Amino acid sequence: MRTEPMRPRPRRAQNAAATYRTGSWAWLLHRITGLLILVYLYFHLIVLSSAIWAGGMTSFNRTVASLTTPPFIFADLALFALIFYHALNGIRLIFLDLGWWVDRQQTVFWGMMTIAALLWISTAIVMLPLAFR
Amino acid sequence: MRQRQYGTTGGAWPWLLQRVSAVFLLVLILLHLWIEHFMHLGAPITFASVKARLVHAVFAVIDYGLLIVVVFHGLNGLRTVLLEIPFLPHRSRAITIGLWVLGVVTVIFGMDILAPFLWGRPWFVLK
Amino acid sequence: MAESTVTFRVFRYNPVTDEKPYWALYPVTVEPGDPVLMGLMRIREEQDGSLAFRASCRSGICGSDAMVIAGRSRLACKTQILHVLNAQREVVVEPLRNLSYVKDLVVDQTPFWEKFYQVDPWLHEDPLSKPPTTERLMQLPESEFDDISKASDCIFCQICYSECPVNGMDRAFLGPQALIKAFRFEADPRDHGTPDRARTLNNQEGVWKCRTTFNCTLSCPKGIPITKGIQALKREMLTVGLGRGGGV
Ligand code: HEM
Ligand code: SF4
Ligand code: FES
Numbered sequence: 001m002r003t004e005p006m007r008p009r010p011r012r013a014q015n016a017a018a019t020y021r022t023g024s025w026a027w028l029l030h031r032i033t034g035l036l037i038l039v040y041l042y043f044h045l046i047v048l049s050s051a052i053w054a055g056g057m058t059s060f061n062r063t064v065a066s067l068t069t070p071p072f073i074f075a076d077l078a079l080f081a082l083i084f085y086h087a088l089n090g091i092r093l094i095f096l097d098l099g100w101w102v103d104r105q106q107t108v109f110w111g112m113m114t115i116a117a118l119l120w121i122s123t124a125i126v127m128l129p130l131a132f133r
Numbered sequence: 134m135r136q137r138q139y140g141t142t143g144g145a146w147p148w149l150l151q152r153v154s155a156v157f158l159l160v161l162i163l164l165h166l167w168i169e170h171f172m173h174l175g176a177p178i179t180f181a182s183v184k185a186r187l188v189h190a191v192f193a194v195i196d197y198g199l200l201i202v203v204v205f206h207g208l209n210g211l212r213t214v215l216l217e218i219p220f221l222p223h224r225s226r227a228i229t230i231g232l233w234v235l236g237v238v239t240v241i242f243g244m245d246i247l248a249p250f251l252w253g254r255p256w257f258v259l260k
Numbered sequence: 261m262a263e264s265t266v267t268f269r270v271f272r273y274n275p276v277t278d279e280k281p282y283w284a285l286y287p288v289t290v291e292p293g294d295p296v297l298m299g300l301m302r303i304r305e306e307q308d309g310s311l312a313f314r315a316s317c318r319s320g321i322c323g324s325d326a327m328v329i330a331g332r333s334r335l336a337c338k339t340q341i342l343h344v345l346n347a348q349r350e351v352v353v354e355p356l357r358n359l360s361y362v363k364d365l366v367v368d369q370t371p372f373w374e375k376f377y378q379v380d381p382w383l384h385e386d387p388l389s390k391p392p393t394t395e396r397l398m399q400l401p402e403s404e405f406d407d408i409s410k411a412s413d414c415i416f417c418q419i420c421y422s423e424c425p426v427n428g429m430d431r432a433f434l435g436p437q438a439l440i441k442a443f444r445f446e447a448d449p450r451d452h453g454t455p456d457r458a459r460t461l462n463n464q465e466g467v468w469k470c471r472t473t474f475n476c477t478l479s480c481p482k483g484i485p486i487t488k489g490i491q492a493l494k495r496e497m498l499t500v501g502l503g504r505g506g507g508v
Binding site for chain 1: 281
Binding site: 031034035037038041042045048049052053056057060061064065068076080083087090091093094097126127130 | 155177180203207242243249255
């Protein structure tokens with residue numbers, strides 16, 4: 001018998017990622033996207049309210065105009081991706097809670113992801129020209 | 134046989150309301166994204182255009198409804214996440230109360246954003 | 261039969277002598293079809309008698325020899341060595357997750373059994389029924405039996421408990437096994453235990469903590485549709501939990 005030390009820490013010897021499969025990745029991503037959208041929500045509210053507080057109409061127009069410049073259009077597209085993932089997987093979760101297609105959850109997951117991807121691509125097709133005008 | 138009870142009884146309401154709010158959000162968020170990004174595609178969003186839109190009550194209802202539902206759903210979801218962190222379940226009451234306070238403050242804060250469009254000026258200005 | 265030599269990379273820890281766990285590597289000669297358990301037994305007999313692991317039936321019935329093999333929780337007697345080799349021709353064997361290890365591959369099962377007892381896993385009689393004076397049959401119609409027969413197959417191997425990521429984060433969560441056991445009785449028309457079980461099922465650490473990751477369903481060696489049962493339990497607990505007396 002040979003022996004080898006465990007690195008880096010013994011507790012970490014078991015690779016937790018190995019347990020992850022479709023349903024658990026779906027859950028982890030759902031959680032991450034949900035929390036990111038929540039963070040965005042607070043940014044959104046703070047940016048809009050400080051624009052108004054800073055000087056009403058004119059500063060609101062200035063802020064919103066800067067928010068529709070190309071960098072922000074790309075950021076919006078990233079946000080759309082988060083929302084579409086969370087929303088479509090959320091629909092799958094509600095189906096599961098209703099007891100619908102529980103035996104085919106992986107198929108439903110990929111079906112939902114296809115819809116999310118199509119939604120995002122059509123959004124990108126509409127919005128990207130705005131970034132390049 | 135029963136050694137000790139894990140956790141506190143209850144939890145059906147937050148679970149159900151998370152799903153009910155999700156169904157509302159699905160409609161409201163898609164409407165919100167449509168209104169802000171696609172309804173007048175390419176036309177700049179200005180104070181005047183938002184004001185003109187909000188004259189119709191239905192838009193105000195969508196915006197305020199979305200605000201309330203999204204804050205509830207987001208913070209209730211955050212509560213789920215927090216209660217899964219080891220040792221935090223013992224603080225579940227404090228977490229719930231804290232998030233409710235945060236939620237009410239956020240909704241008031243958010244409503245204030247639309248006030249200038251509806252009533253000419255924000256309810257309060259922090260400066 | 262084609263014999264070949266593989267390496268068993270085994271998680272070893274002796275609480276008396278070792279400060280922390282380490283890997284032990286054993287060369288083992290195997291034939292196609294040999295299960296991991298056979299390799300472990302051979303190591304114990306021929307190379308190192310101090311290796312600790314649980315096993316009994318060697319045929320996937322007793323549920324004793326669940327362990328993490330090649331990163332996933334499985335029954336050592338139902339897993340073929342040649343199916344789980346990594347690129348270095350090693351079989352990596354570790355104790356179950358979500359339960360603390362005691363010695364080598366043996367874990368402390370206490371929380372698992374505590375949670376199992378929490379759901380009152382026996383048939384509760386109708387408290388209002390009079391005691392029978394003559395012999396009473398408590399048979400189930402065949403159609404009703406089909407609903408619960410799968411859930412009755414559980415062999416207490418703790419694989420689902422070990423694979424559940426929610427259990428991994430929150431050690432108080434009842435876990436898939438206790439919940440599917442509860443389902444087995446809740447779905448039984450002869451049972452009247454709902455009010456007793458509701459305390460632990462309609463609970464922040466009960467059905468509502470399940471996040472439907474399906475890890476339990478995918479890993480259960482008896483093929484029990486665990487998630488499906490838990491989802492049915494959630495819907496049942498809604499009727500209990502939304503009413504008065506549902507708790508805070
Ligand atoms: C667009 C429609 C949406 C749908 C259909 C939806 C659906 C859901 C569902 C069903 C859950 C429960 C997940 C579970 O119990 O495992 C959930 C959780 C959550 N949602 Fe949403 N959601 C939506 C939008 C949002 C938005 C806009 C936010 C951010 C403000 C958000 C933040 C969260 C958070 C933080 C969680 C908790 C995540 C967790 O428990 O892991 N959701 N959502
Ligand atoms: S439900 Fe399946 S995985 Fe879980 S303890 Fe029982 S037999 Fe093992
Ligand atoms: S030894 Fe009994 S299940 Fe494997």
